[in-house]
Amino acid sequence: MLEVRGVAKNFAGFQALGGVSLTVSRRSISSIIGPNGAGKTTLFNVITGHLRPDAGQIIFKDRDVTGIAPHDLCRLGMGRSFQRTNIFPRLTVFQNVQAAFVSHRGRGFNLVAPVERLYREETEELLEAVGLSRQAGEVSGFLSHGGQKQLELGIALALEPEILLLDEPTAGMSAAETRDSIALIERLASDRHLTLLFTEHDMEVVFSIAQRITVLHQGRVIAEGTPEDVRRDGEVRRVYLGEKHR
Amino acid sequence: MPDPSFVFAQSLSGLTAAMFLFLIASGLSLIFGVLRVLNFAHGTFYMLGAYSAYQIVQWLGAGPGMFWVAVLGAALGIAVLGGIVERFLFRHLYGQEELYQLLFTYALVLVLSDAAKIIWGTQQKSVSRPPGLTGSVSLWGATIPYYNLFILLLGPAIALGFWFVLQRTRAGRFIRAAALDRETLGALGVNVNALYTGVFVLASFLGGLGGALVTPVRTIVPGMDTEIIVEAFVVVVIGGLGSFWGTFLGSLIYGQVLSFGILFFPRFSIFSVFALMAAVLIIRPWGLLGRPLK
Amino acid sequence: MLAAAFFVPALGSRFYTFLANDVAIWALFATSLNLLVGYTGLVSFGHAAYFGIGAYTTGILMKQLGVPFLLAFPAAGLLAGALALVFGFFCVRLTRIYFAMLTLAFAQIVWAICFKWNEVTGGEQGMPEIPYPNFEWIDGVAAWLPFVGGYRASEYFYFLSLVLVGLCMWSLHRIVRSPFGRMLETIRENAERAEFIGVNVRLWELAAFALAGVFAGLAGGLFGIFNRGVFPDFAYWTKSSEVLIMTLLGGMGIFYGPTIGALALIVLNHQITSYTEYWSLILGSILILLLFVFPGGIGGAVAALWRRLQTRVHHA
Numbered sequence: 001m002l003e004v005r006g007v008a009k010n011f012a013g014f015q016a017l018g019g020v021s022l023t024v025s026r027r028s029i030s031s032i033i034g035p036n037g038a039g040k041t042t043l044f045n046v047i048t049g050h051l052r053p054d055a056g057q058i059i060f061k062d063r064d065v066t067g068i069a070p071h072d073l074c075r076l077g078m079g080r081s082f083q084r085t086n087i088f089p090r091l092t093v094f095q096n097v098q099a100a101f102v103s104h105r106g107r108g109f110n111l112v113a114p115v116e117r118l119y120r121e122e123t124e125e126l127l128e129a130v131g132l133s134r135q136a137g138e139v140s141g142f143l144s145h146g147g148q149k150q151l152e153l154g155i156a157l158a159l160e161p162e163i164l165l166l167d168e169p170t171a172g173m174s175a176a177e178t179r180d181s182i183a184l185i186e187r188l189a190s191d192r193h194l195t196l197l198f199t200e201h202d203m204e205v206v207f208s209i210a211q212r213i214t215v216l217h218q219g220r221v222i223a224e225g226t227p228e229d230v231r232r233d234g235e236v237r238r239v240y241l242g243e244k245h246r
Numbered sequence: 247m248p249d250p251s252f253v254f255a256q257s258l259s260g261l262t263a264a265m266f267l268f269l270i271a272s273g274l275s276l277i278f279g280v281l282r283v284l285n286f287a288h289g290t291f292y293m294l295g296a297y298s299a300y301q302i303v304q305w306l307g308a309g310p311g312m313f314w315v316a317v318l319g320a321a322l323g324i325a326v327l328g329g330i331v332e333r334f335l336f337r338h339l340y341g342q343e344e345l346y347q348l349l350f351t352y353a354l355v356l357v358l359s360d361a362a363k364i365i366w367g368t369q370q371k372s373v374s375r376p377p378g379l380t381g382s383v384s385l386w387g388a389t390i391p392y393y394n395l396f397i398l399l400l401g402p403a404i405a406l407g408f409w410f411v412l413q414r415t416r417a418g419r420f421i422r423a424a425a426l427d428r429e430t431l432g433a434l435g436v437n438v439n440a441l442y443t444g445v446f447v448l449a450s451f452l453g454g455l456g457g458a459l460v461t462p463v464r465t466i467v468p469g470m471d472t473e474i475i476v477e478a479f480v481v482v483v484i485g486g487l488g489s490f491w492g493t494f495l496g497s498l499i500y501g502q503v504l505s506f507g508i509l510f511f512p513r514f515s516i517f518s519v520f521a522l523m524a525a526v527l528i529i530r531p532w533g534l535l536g537r538p539l540k
Numbered sequence: 541m542l543a544a545a546f547f548v549p550a551l552g553s554r555f556y557t558f559l560a561n562d563v564a565i566w567a568l569f570a571t572s573l574n575l576l577v578g579y580t581g582l583v584s585f586g587h588a589a590y591f592g593i594g595a596y597t598t599g600i601l602m603k604q605l606g607v608p609f610l611l612a613f614p615a616a617g618l619l620a621g622a623l624a625l626v627f628g629f630f631c632v633r634l635t636r637i638y639f640a641m642l643t644l645a646f647a648q649i650v651w652a653i654c655f656k657w658n659e660v661t662g663g664e665q666g667m668p669e670i671p672y673p674n675f676e677w678i679d680g681v682a683a684w685l686p687f688v689g690g691y692r693a694s695e696y697f698y699f700l701s702l703v704l705v706g707l708c709m710w711s712l713h714r715i716v717r718s719p720f721g722r723m724l725e726t727i728r729e730n731a732e733r734a735e736f737i738g739v740n741v742r743l744w745e746l747a748a749f750a751l752a753g754v755f756a757g758l759a760g761g762l763f764g765i766f767n768r769g770v771f772p773d774f775a776y777w778t779k780s781s782e783v784l785i786m787t788l789l790g791g792m793g794i795f796y797g798p799t800i801g802a803l804a805l806i807v808l809n810h811q812i813t814s815y816t817e818y819w820s821l822i823l824g825s826i827l828i829l830l831l832f833v834f835p836g837g838i839g840g841a842v843a844a845l846w847r848r849l850q851t852r853v854h855h856a
Contacts, residue, residue: 048736050732069735069740070735070736071735071736071738071739071740071741072740074736074737074738075738079736080736082732082733086730086732086733086736087730087733088725088726088729088730088733088734089729089730090725090729090793091725091726091729095722098722099722099723099725099726099737100737102719102722102723103723103726103734103737103738103739104737104738107719108719108720108723108738108739108744109719109720109747110718110719110720111714111715111718111720112714112715112718113718113719114717114718115717115718115719115721115722116717118719155733155737158737159737159738284637335828338832339831339832345583345788346788346831349785349788349827349831350827350828350831352781352785352827353823353824353825353827353828353831354824354828355824356820356821356823356824356827357820357821357824357825357828358824359820360818360819360820360821360824361821363818364818364821472777472778476644476648476777479641479644480645483641483645487637513656513657514652514656516652516655516656517649517652517653517656520645520648520649520652521649523641523645523648524630524642524645524646524649527630527634527638527641527642527645528630528633528642531634531638531642532638
């Protein structure tokens, strides 16, 4: 479904990504891990069109989408959540999700209809699915961190994506919040037949749900495979645990 | 083909205008670089510098050396004014949205320019050249007033001095650091508040100095502040927001474009500077010598 | 409130009619700017350019070419909008301070052209004596409709302004409450995220810029006639700052905020200039005061108060 081929990206002499390749198959749950600064967010930014790579291609659903503007990419079925929570702070929870529906269903250029009436049912359903029904009328900026992450998920799902890219979805969460969040994501993914690609620091999360893991270090892929393969990989152990390569 | 000595004279007059503009624009650029705000009131400081110099000359009479006392006094006075404004008013707006900070500087323009009208009225004022710099010299067929020559030498001298302070002194290093990353600077234990006040004071000094020095060359009228601030904006944009030599370069370019514009396309001279400003913003927004803002 | 405004001339004083007309036109101008500043989050320092273009368009068409108001008025909006589209195309490619500077540059270019193009714009002197629209047909109507006849031209123009401003404000209100308006708000709140819900941010910003220009142009068209003359300072940067202050003063997060700002500022101006010529001093001081006490502008403070009252009622 998604293929990254040989993507490289330099920032003023610093090589953030040096020839990264990976494949994500339909309806799978894949994860990208790596120490800080490994280039995970940069890779995400390249995939989602925020950055143009210096080399390489992004193939999505058999189509070269390298460098396509984000707003076009999400119409093709790619959804994304952000590491720093990215919601619309002064709009209410309801309005946040509703805006996503409005945009996605192509009504954005309508200059006359009162926006309040559009997509009310769909928004309510989605808020129910992500567990924010009770907070629908609250101003989203005042939500707890976990609540904002749920909202982000809701916004991303309103776009009816086929693949969901989640950038550190459990960052800043307590253990309980993390468990709930992951359970929610898993359920939503299976209900909506989503493909998931996420980056994470929390190894427990990764090893519990990922089917394939790609390990990045200093902008390069150092290991790829099933959780078991990666767990046993010597290079990975060295990078993460400092063990001497045996 | 116009007379070469005429071209030369025009060029020099453009350079002179550029030097005055540089004094104001450098203060503006400094405040923007460190405090990240466009100080609309800077033009008004310039105007107040001019009025203050006039006033001091009125008090002290036109004796020898009095002009220089007036200039220095005016510049220092404006520096103090700047310090007071920053310390007691502007400082409280630092956390707020930039738009409100801008609005504050504009409100200052309103208050201070009217204050000037109250104190000095609306009649034109002028100050005569200091004795010793009256008269002119003939250079390559053009008549250059001595005072203008003085300004042409003083401008680059101040630029170099300023540059020296920025590059070689401790205070200068702090200023440059603050322009790049003020949070880290604060975390390192530097008194950022005092630094900001200092920067404001320095910039106001330059603005007031510019105003005081321009008095023998231009009449002092209300409205000179709104006129000069837009010119300063053009300069700073062309040269690069926050870049020191960019401001110098921008002033030079502005001066030349304006003086030759008046010469060849008198109706379009004003138009051409703004067209230049727009062109720079379209093609290379961070200016000729600036760097993209973060 | 609009209905009440219609009765102002009945108060008899020419001054009140004049004042109300002034407020109405500036309210439209300020609300058009708010579309950019308050709803899209784009701060323009050069909005007066479109106001000036609108005024000059109507002025030139009516005075020099004898075009009837019915055509000259929309032309003002169209030309201003067209220019906003062109200028906006370059402006929206920039962010924040650069955007603001470019809007300023373009506005000053417009001003410089108006200032110097003597043949067309009258240059520095401007164009005095713009004619009122033709109101003679009203006398015919007055024969069989009561209350309609017997007013001065300035009063007829006032009614006309009210109607037109009312229509424009209603349109702006519709726009702001539409999906388009909501998309603008998402851009203001978080442009990065807006991109990722499918909003082509630049395109929307350009559209907002152009629309704001259209309505500013319409306001300008009215103002040229109201002011009985069109002058280059309509496009000067200080005019842009006046309208920006009105928008901020009244509260930019609220639709009627700029209207309140316009009302407050103009009424205050007229009151104070009758006592002293130092209006700038008073205005500046008030602004400084407001900045330190009410960051949300008058409208914002009122709205906050309203919300506090509402929560108190809920909890009671």
